[in-house]
Amino acid sequence: MWIGRSEALEELGVKPQTLYAYVSRGLIASKPDADDPRASLYAAADIAALVKRRRSGRGRQAIARAAIAWGEPVMETAITTVQGGKLIYRGKDAVRLAADATLEEAAALLWNARALPPPRAVSSVPDGDSGKMRALAYLASHAASDAPSFARGAAALAAEGSDLLAGFGAAITGAGGRGFFHQRLGRHWGLTPGGTDLVRRALVLVADHELNPSTFAARVAASTGAPLAACALAGCATLTGPLHGEASARALTYLRAAMDDDPAAALARIAARGERIPAIGHTLYPAGDPRAAALLRWMKPAADLKRAVRAAEEASGEAANIDMALAALSVQLSLPDDAPFLIFASGRMAGWIAHAMEQRASARPIRPRANYVGV
Numbered sequence: 001m002w003i004g005r006s007e008a009l010e011e012l013g014v015k016p017q018t019l020y021a022y023v024s025r026g027l028i029a030s031k032p033d034a035d036d037p038r039a040s041l042y043a044a045a046d047i048a049a050l051v052k053r054r055r056s057g058r059g060r061q062a063i064a065r066a067a068i069a070w071g072e073p074v075m076e077t078a079i080t081t082v083q084g085g086k087l088i089y090r091g092k093d094a095v096r097l098a099a100d101a102t103l104e105e106a107a108a109l110l111w112n113a114r115a116l117p118p119p120r121a122v123s124s125v126p127d128g129d130s131g132k133m134r135a136l137a138y139l140a141s142h143a144a145s146d147a148p149s150f151a152r153g154a155a156a157l158a159a160e161g162s163d164l165l166a167g168f169g170a171a172i173t174g175a176g177g178r179g180f181f182h183q184r185l186g187r188h189w190g191l192t193p194g195g196t197d198l199v200r201r202a203l204v205l206v207a208d209h210e211l212n213p214s215t216f217a218a219r220v221a222a223s224t225g226a227p228l229a230a231c232a233l234a235g236c237a238t239l240t241g242p243l244h245g246e247a248s249a250r251a252l253t254y255l256r257a258a259m260d261d262d263p264a265a266a267l268a269r270i271a272a273r274g275e276r277i278p279a280i281g282h283t284l285y286p287a288g289d290p291r292a293a294a295l296l297r298w299m300k301p302a303a304d305l306k307r308a309v310r311a312a313e314e315a316s317g318e319a320a321n322i323d324m325a326l327a328a329l330s331v332q333l334s335l336p337d338d339a340p341f342l343i344f345a346s347g348r349m350a351g352w353i354a355h356a357m358e359q360r361a362s363a364r365p366i367r368p369r370a371n372y373v374g375v
Helices: 005-012 016-024 044-055 060-067 094-098 103-110 131-145 154-173 181-189 193-205 213-223 228-239 247-260 263-272 290-299 303-316 322-332 339-360
Strands: 030-033 036-043 080-083 086-089
Touching: 005 016, 005 036, 005 044, 036 044, 086 094, 086 103, 086 290, 094 103, 094 193, 094 290, 103 154, 103 181, 103 193, 103 339, 131 154, 131 228, 131 339, 154 181, 154 228, 154 339, 181 193, 181 339, 193 290, 193 322, 193 339, 213 228, 213 339, 228 339, 247 263, 247 303, 247 322, 247 339, 263 303, 290 322, 303 322, 322 339
Parallel strands: none
Antiparallel strands: 030 036, 080 086
């Protein structure tokens, strides 16, 4: 929801100069008013969050509570940021990057490397009934045997990261093979060149996303000196939660129901269960998730699929996020049910490794204090 300047100033209780300062610092999103190009509209959600933080007081505990959930930045990074409704990888617009780059090229950018070292051949692939099982088993195996990250230099970590990324792909597909990551997934899923290219774009779009739960978990592991594989395992394990990487599973269920029956009926069933419409809206993108918008635009969804996505957006008043877009991609390309998670995890491997490398440089553990409220 967007509001005008007068309402924004009234809600905040500040002067116009202060409102503009909040916007310039990225605390409040703004956009031009379609009815008056000389005026601007402001994100009501950002203003409400700012007011809430101010009312809670600025004591140490209040600041800590606010920071832990979509609050003020708590950690410095040169890898990724969200500014002005755009996702930025080391100064580059992630959507523009995804138009041409491979996951390997995105990883090199995130790792601050000129190019990825050629990975070593994968010697063996773990057993497992699914790509998800094999991928987690692969990381666990290396986490138990690889050297601590503190014992390795930057070049050695980049080589190790390249091996991990390639091995992760082999674990998902159940076989080794040549080619870029998206090409291997495309062969595994029997995709056309056009479908394979869409997977490439999706992998780059999800390669990193600032300090999300799985990346924070990876950084915590890295802060202890854990091997890169253990850091990636911490991230991947966190990604399995339904409020993170598995959010696309609910969106996939909705899309299939909406296409088999009717979007209105599918949405009514969700409402009857007292549930929220899945994969809609994003706290960091009041104007809509640019990753989802780009992927949906590139895939040119079939009419019934497009209608299902739009129905969810209209019913909620918010735009689809990347989880909905990954679910839509799976429907469009007839991918298996676990494809959204596997694409998400594969792309995010690049980000987890990048953050593990950056965190390693501090040589200090991440160790916040708890606010005890027990007996």
